Amino acid sequence: MRQPTRTEDERQMATRDEIVDQIAGFALFADLTTPQLERIAHMFEEEVFPDGARVLRQGLSGSAFYIILDGEAEVVIDGKQRATLARGDFFGEVSILLGEAPGADIVASRPLRTLVLAGPAVHGVLLDNPPLMYRMLQAQARRLRNANRWRS
Amino acid sequence: MAELSQTGADRSADSRPFPPGDYPVVVVGSGAGAIQVSYSLRRHAVDHAVVSADPSPGGMFRRWPFFQRLLSWTKPYAPVNRDSPAYERYDWNSLLADDPTQRGIMPDLMDGSSYFPSRPEMELNLATFVERTGTQIRYDCRWTATRHEDGPEGGRFVLETTDGEYRARSLVFAVGVAEPYSPSTPGIELAAHYADTRPAETYAGRRVFIMGKQNSGFELATGLLPWARRIVLCSPSPAKLSVNTRSLVGVRARYAQPFEDHVLGGGVSVLDASIGGIARAEDGADAPFIVTVRPSDGGDEIVLDIDEVISATGFVTPLLDLPDLGVSTFGQARLPAQTPYWESATVPGIYFAGTIGQGSAGLKKHGLPANSGAVHGARYNARVLAGHLAGRLGASRPAGPPIARASLVDTIVGELATGPALWHQRAYLARVISLDASIGPRDEGIVPLAAFVDAVGDDGDGDALAITLEADGSGAIYPVLYLRQAGKIEERVIDADALLRFDTPATRARIAAIVAEAGLG
Numbered sequence A: 001m002r003q004p005t006r007t008e009d010e011r012q013m014a015t016r017d018e019i020v021d022q023i024a025g026f027a028l029f030a031d032l033t034t035p036q037l038e039r040i041a042h043m044f045e046e047e048v049f050p051d052g053a054r055v056l057r058q059g060l061s062g063s064a065f066y067i068i069l070d071g072e073a074e075v076v077i078d079g080k081q082r083a084t085l086a087r088g089d090f091f092g093e094v095s096i097l098l099g100e101a102p103g104a105d106i107v108a109s110r111p112l113r114t115l116v117l118a119g120p121a122v123h124g125v126l127l128d129n130p131p132l133m134y135r136m137l138q139a140q141a142r143r144l145r146n147a148n149r150w151r152s
Numbered sequence B: 001m002a003e004l005s006q007t008g009a010d011r012s013a014d015s016r017p018f019p020p021g022d023y024p025v026v027v028v029g030s031g032a033g034a035i036q037v038s039y040s041l042r043r044h045a046v047d048h049a050v051v052s053a054d055p056s057p058g059g060m061f062r063r064w065p066f067f068q069r070l071l072s073w074t075k076p077y078a079p080v081n082r083d084s085p086a087y088e089r090y091d092w093n094s095l096l097a098d099d100p101t102q103r104g105i106m107p108d109l110m111d112g113s114s115y116f117p118s119r120p121e122m123e124l125n126l127a128t129f130v131e132r133t134g135t136q137i138r139y140d141c142r143w144t145a146t147r148h149e150d151g152p153e154g155g156r157f158v159l160e161t162t163d164g165e166y167r168a169r170s171l172v173f174a175v176g177v178a179e180p181y182s183p184s185t186p187g188i189e190l191a192a193h194y195a196d197t198r199p200a201e202t203y204a205g206r207r208v209f210i211m212g213k214q215n216s217g218f219e220l221a222t223g224l225l226p227w228a229r230r231i232v233l234c235s236p237s238p239a240k241l242s243v244n245t246r247s248l249v250g251v252r253a254r255y256a257q258p259f260e261d262h263v264l265g266g267g268v269s270v271l272d273a274s275i276g277g278i279a280r281a282e283d284g285a286d287a288p289f290i291v292t293v294r295p296s297d298g299g300d301e302i303v304l305d306i307d308e309v310i311s312a313t314g315f316v317t318p319l320l321d322l323p324d325l326g327v328s329t330f331g332q333a334r335l336p337a338q339t340p341y342w343e344s345a346t347v348p349g350i351y352f353a354g355t356i357g358q359g360s361a362g363l364k365k366h367g368l369p370a371n372s373g374a375v376h377g378a379r380y381n382a383r384v385l386a387g388h389l390a391g392r393l394g395a396s397r398p399a400g401p402p403i404a405r406a407s408l409v410d411t412i413v414g415e416l417a418t419g420p421a422l423w424h425q426r427a428y429l430a431r432v433i434s435l436d437a438s439i440g441p442r443d444e445g446i447v448p449l450a451a452f453v454d455a456v457g458d459d460g461d462g463d464a465l466a467i468t469l470e471a472d473g474s475g476a477i478y479p480v481l482y483l484r485q486a487g488k489i490e491e492r493v494i495d496a497d498a499l500l501r502f503d504t505p506a507t508r509a510r511i512a513a514i515v516a517e518a519g520l521g
Helices: A008-024 A034-043 A093-098 A119-128 A130-151 B008-013 B032-043 B085-089 B119-133 B215-224 B257-263 B354-359 B375-392 B405-418 B420-424 B449-453 B505-517
Strands: A045-049 A054-056 A065-070 A073-077 A080-085 A105-108 A112-117 B025-028 B048-051 B143-151 B154-161 B164-168 B170-173 B207-211 B230-235 B268-280 B289-295 B302-306 B308-311 B350-352 B429-434 B442-448 B464-471 B477-485 B488-493
Touching (some): A008 A034, A093 A119, A112 A119, A119 A130, B032 B375, B085 B420, B154 B170, B207 B215, B207 B302, B215 B230, B230 B257, B257 B268, B289 B308, B350 B354, B375 B420, B375 B429, B405 B420, B405 B429, B420 B464, B429 B449, B449 B464, B449 B477, B477 B505
Antiparallel strands (some): A045 A112, A065 A112, B268 B289, B289 B302, B429 B464, B464 B477, B477 B488
């Protein structure tokens, strides 16, 4: 039988365990059980972006849903910076839910490590995990409230 | 020519090419990626060395797939001539060459029993390309370490090998995603990795538990169907099938038989569950195993009596000490983070080719990855990388050939209908036409789409049009044109045609309208 190696493999698996631990601490996943979190962790992929890289591009279709594991990103609309996103924040869901191209660029302002879920997979993940859908709805409600306050 | 460090006597004793010394570029590997990069660098007159630990060309195809048949097809009979670039659409396995006699090598080597070449046929395909094109590789020369040093003309890399040290401003690693990976599941030391699977007949009458539900797991299950008494495939998330995702994401159709066996109750079980642990049922090296799994839907723990456990959990990238040099990696495969031109995002001058190039994900529109992890995609990346490297090393970029305004629509339609790079690297590589009003439209060649839309490509940041073919997972394949004008990018999606015709009157009219929109009508 093959003996386990204790270098790259272990570092790799620590990353997988770390992802489950990290997302368990995010509000979005707060209501999920451990098996559900493990399943979610396997459905998302990890993607990294260097400082200055564009993650989402305003007006280009076919984008995905992202959750920030580490780093920061700026929300840029028509060249103007509107907000900063950080660890635990997520983006991309609005364009997927509406079937439209993103209305903003998302640009890494520090090296960014994310979990990404392909746009077409979002529908199924939300339906399979109602607590996740509820938490996302809460986040959207807060954003809407804040936007209304800003306008008033 | 490279400055050599060996003495004349050393060189005469060793007939292999590329002795240790200084080169502008050093390529590591001798699989499809390395061979294509070397060939393409030579076409750009870029002096370089190629070193490989292996004794012959072929890379992973010298050993795998385990059951000796590829997943990528070559259709011997196609609507176009084999020696034309258009044939590359139907031939996923031949490397790219400018000379028609060096193209389309794969179909001539196949025995007709399948349109998926056997592993030995693929290995011979690559060896034949090397021979016909005169590609030089220094075999039996293993890369052992890497460092960076300051030289008389700036920084450069030192590649330590079993034959000595190579110095170069740029390194290209095409060493595959080939290092077996197993998770840290309790008892994993009792499992064999895919890479250590035994001949199928030795599993006769055995109860086999396969960790992982991707192609490698289903490949093993398919090969073991006539032998194993019971097969369990297990991982936390559901298996995806390519016929459902309508893409290369998921298990390919030819490995779907175990899934049908599962749904028809034939003795194969496909479980969505995390694996709690593997243990011997009793003392003794030959004792059976107990495998415990926790269903992802929250059901009760399941305990399985098993004779063999195989970890089909994939491979990681063998980067040796590159992470210590600052190369950042990500994901389960430990792929290096890369720019759109396959350069390390954190260590400039280090590039990647072959299947490692999938670390440069591009736009990944609709969640569909490019085909950079396979020969039919990576071969185009290698050609673009070679041109990019030539520019980095000082070669002036020739002006693209002009395109008459009157033939612009025909040019675009022709590229969509026959351009193999666009076909195989959808929403990833684009044909770019510059739109400088003072000199008229020019063909700027193939550019990574991510570089084009972010205006960081070798085509510059001026007004231009990019041509791509794309898919959205619905089964449709359709053209998309990107207009870059005054620094702003807009996309124009063209309706799909059920018969994949890109020269219909409707498509021509739509393209003509977009061309007019770009001020060229």
